[in-house]
Amino acid sequence: MASINKPNATDSRRAILAVGSLAFDSIRTPSGNVDRILGGSANYFSISASFFANLKLVGIVGQDFPKAHLDVLAKRGIDLEGLEIAKGETFHWVGEYGNDLSEAKTLSTCLNVFEHFNPKLPGDYVDARYVFLGNIDPELQRSVHKQLKKPALVALDSMNFWITGKKESLLKTLEIVDLLTINEGEAYLLSGAHNILDAAKAIREMGPRALVVKRGEYGAMLFTDHGMFAAPALPLSTVKDPTGAGDTFAGGLMGYLAHEDAGEDIFKDDTILRRAVIYGSVMASFTVEDFGFTNLLKTTAKQAEGRYQQFLKMTKF
Ligand code: AMP
Numbered sequence: 001m002a003s004i005n006k007p008n009a010t011d012s013r014r015a016i017l018a019v020g021s022l023a024f025d026s027i028r029t030p031s032g033n034v035d036r037i038l039g040g041s042a043n044y045f046s047i048s049a050s051f052f053a054n055l056k057l058v059g060i061v062g063q064d065f066p067k068a069h070l071d072v073l074a075k076r077g078i079d080l081e082g083l084e085i086a087k088g089e090t091f092h093w094v095g096e097y098g099n100d101l102s103e104a105k106t107l108s109t110c111l112n113v114f115e116h117f118n119p120k121l122p123g124d125y126v127d128a129r130y131v132f133l134g135n136i137d138p139e140l141q142r143s144v145h146k147q148l149k150k151p152a153l154v155a156l157d158s159m160n161f162w163i164t165g166k167k168e169s170l171l172k173t174l175e176i177v178d179l180l181t182i183n184e185g186e187a188y189l190l191s192g193a194h195n196i197l198d199a200a201k202a203i204r205e206m207g208p209r210a211l212v213v214k215r216g217e218y219g220a221m222l223f224t225d226h227g228m229f230a231a232p233a234l235p236l237s238t239v240k241d242p243t244g245a246g247d248t249f250a251g252g253l254m255g256y257l258a259h260e261d262a263g264e265d266i267f268k269d270d271t272i273l274r275r276a277v278i279y280g281s282v283m284a285s286f287t288v289e290d291f292g293f294t295n296l297l298k299t300t301a302k303q304a305e306g307r308y309q310q311f312l313k314m315t316k317f
Contacts, residue, residue, distance in 0.1 A: 004051050004279075004301040004308075007259070009077055011054065014258045017125055018046050019058040019144045020134020020157075020247070021091050021114065022065065022083070027291065028096040031240040037292040038069055040091065041134035041157065044244035047296055048251025048283040049132075050076040051304060053258040056125050058082040058144060060117045062090040072297070081122045086113045101242045102216040103185055109161060114140075121147045130258040132250060135159050138166055138173040145176055152263035155179040156208070157250050163190050171206060178267075180208040181250045184215045196221065200228070209267055212253065212277060214246050222277050226270040231277050232315065234285040234307060241291040245284040248296060252276070252283030282307045 007014050020042030026035045046055045055078040063085060074080055091114050094107040117140060129152040133141040138158065145154065156177040162170050163186055170190075174180065180203065182190065190206075193199035196213065200223040203211050211223040217239070219232040256279040262272050285307055286299045 004304050006050070006052060006077065007054065009054060012124060012127070013129060014261050015054040015056055015079075015128060016049055016130040016132060016254055016258045017056045017058065017082075017121075017128035017144075017148070018042050018049065018132040018134060019119060019136065019141065020045060020132070021093075021136055022059045022061045023091045023093050025243060025292070026092070026094040027241060027243050029101065029241050029291075030097070030099055032291070034241075034291050036092070038066070039093065039244060039292055041136070041244075041247045043073075044247035044287065044293060044296070045132055045134055045251040045254075046073065046078050047076065047293055048248040048287075049255035049258070050078055051252070051283070051301055052255030052279070053130070055079060056082055056128060058119050058121065058125070060084045060086055060113045060119075062086060062088045062113045065090045082119070082125055084117070084119075086116070088113045095243065097242060101239060103183070104243065106161060119144050119147075129153070129263065130254060131155065132254050133157070133173070133177065134247060134250070135162070138162055138170040141173050142169075142176065145173075153178050153254075153257060153266060155181065155250065155254055157181045157246065158186070159183070160186050160189055174203075174207040177208050179210040179212070181212040181214060181246065181253070183246065184213050187211075187213050210270075210273060212280075214249060216242065216245070220249065220277055220281060222270065222273055224267065224270045224273060229270060229274045229277065231274075231281055231311075233281055234310060234314070236285060236289060239288045242288050243291075244287050244293060244296075248287040248293075249280035249284040251280075253280035255279065255283075278308060278311050279304075282311065
């Protein structure tokens with residue numbers, strides 16, 4: 001087992017390019033309400049992946065976005081050259097969870113500066129080998145991908161908002177990705193299937209060689225040419241806010257894959273991918289324990305390694 005550590009800052013082979021949203025989130029869960037806290041897919045993803053790899057962030061925020069948070073990201077080795085600060089307001093998402101916390105109900109989505117976002121990759125971003133196309137308009141995801149020279153592994157995340165609103169465009173994006181992470185409910189919505197095996201088969205035929213279906217407190221399932229792998233979630237006594245769990249999961253997963261730098265060999269067998277699913281689950285377990293990324297930012301590599309050990313112990317038989 002590898003331990004969690006980061007390559008040095010000049011190791012660009014293992015860097016991950018991540019595009020996604022940086023947001024203000026207003027969230028209601030049974031544990032309480034918060035208004036305009038920091039969030040967004042790229043934020044959760046890159047904080048999580050920064051435990052394992054260097055990051056190059058592509059995104060857009062408005063002038064209302066706090067500079068102090070950008071400093072927090074930069075201190076974690078997240079390169080912000082690809083982050084545009086535009087005139088206007090930052091993306092704002094309002095969501096609510098019921099008692100089962102398994103699926104967010106979107107109350108409103110204000111795209112704001114995202115409506116006119118036209119991502120241009122600066123400098124050596126085009127050389128990135130590991131790429132995460134986080135949850136944003138699938139057309140923007142493709143426009144980022146088009147600028148890349150020779151990525152070794154491209155992962156994608158999306159959600160019901162785009163599956164229902166821009167399905168044709170999302171299907172085009174799916175054709176160019178190697179790995180998709182998606183919620184169970186969204187896997188059914190995307191595939192039209194009624195059981196997980198049919199859904200996985202249909203989705204993998206759309207493009208991705210590997211599919212990870214996220215199942216909230218029930219864990220995650222990996223589907224590849226080598227079969228399937230099921231990982232539980234770590235049982236926790238405190239779960240306050242599941243927002244960002246999916247992106248934090250993707251950050252741990254991609255972070256570990258970039259850290260191991262197996263490139264296309266990742267698909268030779270599924271050993272590294274299986275371990276990556278566990279690292280994704282480890283990182284997500286910290287996010288859900290508090291609102292936003294409060295807890296994730298406080299987490300140490302040692303604590304994450306401790307939870308990895310808990311997973312090993314919990315699943316060995
Ligand atoms: P998840 O990891 O799936 O819980 O994603 C959480 C993040 O997704 C929140 O912080 C939101 O700001 C962001 N988000 C919600 N809806 C959208 C959307 N339509 N496009 C981009 N980001 C979104």
